[in-house]
Amino acid sequence: MTESVFGLHGRVALITGAAQGIGAVLARRLSEAGAAVALIDLQAERGEALARAITAKGGKAIFAKADVTRAEETDAAVAATVAQLGSLDILVNNVRPMDRNRKAFPESLAAWDIEHDIMLRSPTHLIASTLPHLARSGHGVVLNIASVVAFTISHGSCGYHAAKAAVVHLTRYLAHELGPRGIRVNCLCPGIVDRDEGTKFTDDPASKAVTDRVIPLKRAGTGLDIGHAAVFLCSEAAAYITGQTLVVDGGLTLGLSFDAGMAVYRAAQKGEI
Numbered sequence: 329m330t331e332s333v334f335g336l337h338g339r340v341a342l343i344t345g346a347a348q349g350i351g352a353v354l355a356r357r358l359s360e361a362g363a364a365v366a367l368i369d370l371q372a373e374r375g376e377a378l379a380r381a382i383t384a385k386g387g388k389a390i391f392a393k394a395d396v397t398r399a400e401e402t403d404a405a406v407a408a409t410v411a412q413l414g415s416l417d418i419l420v421n422n423v424r425p426m427d428r429n430r431k432a433f434p435e436s437l438a439a440w441d442i443e444h445d446i447m448l449r450s451p452t453h454l455i456a457s458t459l460p461h462l463a464r465s466g467h468g469v470v471l472n473i474a475s476v477v478a479f480t481i482s483h484g485s486c487g488y489h490a491a492k493a494a495v496v497h498l499t500r501y502l503a504h505e506l507g508p509r510g511i512r513v514n515c516l517c518p519g520i521v522d523r524d525e526g527t528k529f530t531d532d533p534a535s536k537a538v539t540d541r542v543i544p545l546k547r548a549g550t551g552l553d554i555g556h557a558a559v560f561l562c563s564e565a566a567a568y569i570t571g572q573t574l575v576v577d578g579g580l581t582l583g584l585s586f587d588a589g590m591a592v593y594r595a596a597q598k599g600e601i
């Protein structure tokens with residue numbers, strides 16, 4: 329049987345922030361598509377459990393504990409990946425800081441530094457340190473996970489918005505720089521995504537009312553929505569796509585529809601808001 333261009337058989341993918349959330353779904357989806365996966369995270373227990381679960385389903389997975397802000401730790405994780413899985417073809421920069429609290433402007437410089445260290449500096453270093461392996465691969469891919477906040481204003485701090493917007497342009501710069509070495513660099517921007525754990529937008533009537541109103545496809549995204557798009561961008565089906573940003577948001581960034589605006593108008597007329 330010939331291998332589908334949408335498959336990832338024979339590829340090795342390293343995913344940061346893979347112990348939970350979107351990163352864990354990305355790891356599972358890339359594995360299901362055929363890739364061997366290296367999971368990088370601070371949370372060893374969760375990361376190791378996920379690697380075991382992927383292996384139990386017939387996949388190949390390792391976990392390497394690393395703080396992405398410490399170059400020596402990510403360098404060691406890259407070396408362990410190549411030593412144990414044989415190569416490195418795909419790098420997915422997914423990690424985000426655990427602190428999700430919205431910080432009013434001006435946030436502290438310390439908070440800004442943490443956000444930029446984790447979401448901008450660490451991906452740049454990881455791309456540099458994986459470069460020899462990605463170039464050797466012949467089909468090297470970098471996939472950066474940014475967010476719709478790169479284009480619109482939402483929950484999250486100024487530092488989060490600025491870092492995500494910078495990741496979009498980092499993607500363009502590095503696609504231009506690394507294309508001649510056979511490496512594609514793309515970016516995925518999730519919108520509102522239901523977490524695997526805890527209350528889902530879909531389960532909570534108030535949250536569902538929001539997604540119904542602001543998202544044309546009338547639901548929050550799932551990790552799988554992001555995972556499917558990631559597999560596509562990492563596969564040979566996307567062999568001629570580089571420097572691009574794919575927004576996966578059910579139409580959220582298209583803006584409020586006139587109908588949604590009228591609903592607000594009617595509520596205001598009735599004194600409800």
Ligand SMILES: NC(=O)c1ccc[n+]([C@@H]2O[C@H](COP(=O)([O-])OP(=O)(O)OC[C@H]3O[C@@H](n4cnc5c(N)ncnc54)[C@H](O)[C@@H]3O)[C@@H](O)[C@H]2O)c1
Pocket residue numbers: 344345346347348349350351368369370371394395396397421422423424425426446473474475476517518519520521522
């Ligand atoms: N969840 C959403 O609705 C949403 C929306 C838009 C974009 N995104 C983006 O998707 C990506 C994943 O988001 P999520 O919500 O699934 O994340 P999450 O908060 O659920 O998981 C982040 C992971 O990163 C790990 N981590 C944090 N700091 C680390 C460090 N210094 N070193 C190593 N690992 C570290 C954590 O342990 C955790 O496992 C992020 O880039 C985020 O900005 C998410």
